[in-house]
Amino acid sequence: MATEITMPKLSDTMTEGRLVAWKKSLGDRVERGDVIAEVETDKATMELEAFVAGVLTEIRVKPGEMVPVGTVIGMVGEGDVQPATVSAPPSEATAVPENWQPSPELPPAEPMAAGDVPERLIEVPPEVTSSPEPLPRSVDDGEKASPLVRRLAREKGIDLREVEGSGPAGRILQDDLEGFLGKQVMVEEEASKPEPSIAAAGVAQPLSRMRAAIARTVAEAWRTIPHFTVTVAIDMGEAEEVRREFKEAGSPLSINDLIVKACALALAKFPLANASYTADGIIFHEGINIGIAVSLDDGLLVPVIQGCQRLSLKEIAARSKELAERARSGRISERELSGGTFTISNLGMYGVEEFMAVIHPPQGAILAVGAIMDEVVVREGQVTAGRRMRVTLSADHRLLDGAYGAKFLAELKHILENPVTMLV
Amino acid sequence: MVITDLGLMEFDAAYALQQRLVAGIAASTEPETLLLLEHPAVYTIGSGGNEANVLDPSVEVRRINRGGDVTWHGPGQLVGYPLISLDRRGCDLHRYLRFLEELLIRVAADSGVAARRVPGRTGIWTDGGKLASIGVGCRRWVTMHGFALNVAPDLAAFDLINPCGIVACPVTSLTRECGAAVAMAEVRKTVVKLFAPLLAEWMPEKPAERDSIADVVCLGR
Structure with a gap:
């Protein structure tokens, strides 16, 4: 038509x-x-x-x-x-x-x-x-609904052709939409039951917008960015001590906040890890804007702490907490999700030892953080107990090479193992 | 918001850069950006502009995808290309134009020049004439092109055209209005200082809904 x-x-x-x-x-x-x-x-x-x-x-x-x-x-x-x-x-x-x-x-x-x-x-x-x-x-001839209902349908992703109208001459009313949506939710809930369901086999479940956006982003990243990874183990005993001291002083902060601060310091020394590759050349970002991956039930968001190079540990902790809460409650602006120049993804709370993360274009690198584990450590010939955390840098090989990535991680390790450098 | 000082840049190179950034901003892979620059001398005309406003046939004019008629860019003129995602800020082109005017009025005031709007004649004006021109293009609600503020250019360049399609339109500059040289670097600094706060005030970002956030979302595993 x-x-x-x-x-x-x-x-x-x-x-x-x-x-x-x-x-x-x-x-x-x-x-x-x-x-x-x-x-x-x-x-x-x-x-x-x-x-x-x-x-x-x-x-x-x-x-x-x-x-x-x-x-x-x-x-x-x-x-x-x-x-x-x-x-x-x-x-x-x-x-x-x-x-x-x-x-x-x-x-x-x-x-x-x-x-x-x-x-x-x-x-x-x-x-x-x-x-x-x-x-x-x-609006086909058969599709009878007011503009308001049509708009609601679009907002909710409902195809009106699938909805039965209960109004005069089969006109679709707002109630009909809600009824339809209710049915759909039930269907989705059934489909997401953990036990293998016959209905789920071979039936495509529509992607949520967030799922589709993640799919698009990671597919593009994986297709266009030649990733390589470097992993290093970091002794986190001192960092945990700093965290305890802050807590006792009434300023709680997370291990992740310490990692953000340490990354900001390390990135300042290794600007290629805070850069973007483009066909026209390398763009070095002046600001160190670190994204923190926040997992949600239906996907994840990456709020960005802007200007980390200027922020104290306390400020980073406050900003990080605020952003994560807003991301989880869905009250976050697009601006707070954009402009990142580097990202940290931390799966330590799930007991993950190490993993690799996919770079978030147009960024050049991302740090995947594992859990702090009790490990047997040999120090000066003595077997002792240590608190070890493994971090893996995924980097865009077009921007930087393995040795550069390794030096960046060595710097990060040095900072986290000597956390007093973060306090000045 | 990223503000980039490009210095002196050819029109074509800057145009290509704008196109690339606009595509990135529309796809949420680039942050909103303000490009500040000066062009080597060039005449441009908006998509709907009338070439009869070019008075000297030997003048070469570039037709580009912005509103407005013919204008001149060249050294001594501060060009600003705000690449702004209006769909995050209320989808209102007129308000955006009024925002650009407000910015320019405040920048002029910072140099001691009282400039104002003239209803129906977008841009900013003083008693001496037109101080800054505005012409915007929009693709997927992301803006390109923007404003051109005469700081200290050779105003004779405007004699060959009817600026903005206005016959015998007087054109002025901050330097002429002040009666003393106004430094480009200072004006640029003022724009850098005022732009983001004023944009936030005039066209605040709406809190994104979960769904639209998803388009900025990233990474995995």
């Missing part, structure tokens, strides 16, 4: 916009993500992207023309055949452009005023959507 492209509302104060240029010609094949037109408001232009494939079947607004927000500016058909005419009359006030949105944002859930941009404008583009299925593409 044909899909309307409308003039988007790019500001609360935008009432009309100028079509600057068509980037596709009549009859052109359009793929998802293609820029099809450019529109202008005030001194800013916005590229309109296609979010479904099709053929540009109609152009209603010429370059240079100014039209009200919500005006249908063109049509895209889903077939390969270009219809000679488009018979459907334009219906701007109620138009629901299905596949053309500049925005990955959801607007506030207020009723639309006449002339407002039709709500479809705000759908999440597939590129940032983790749903393996395309979102409901169009």
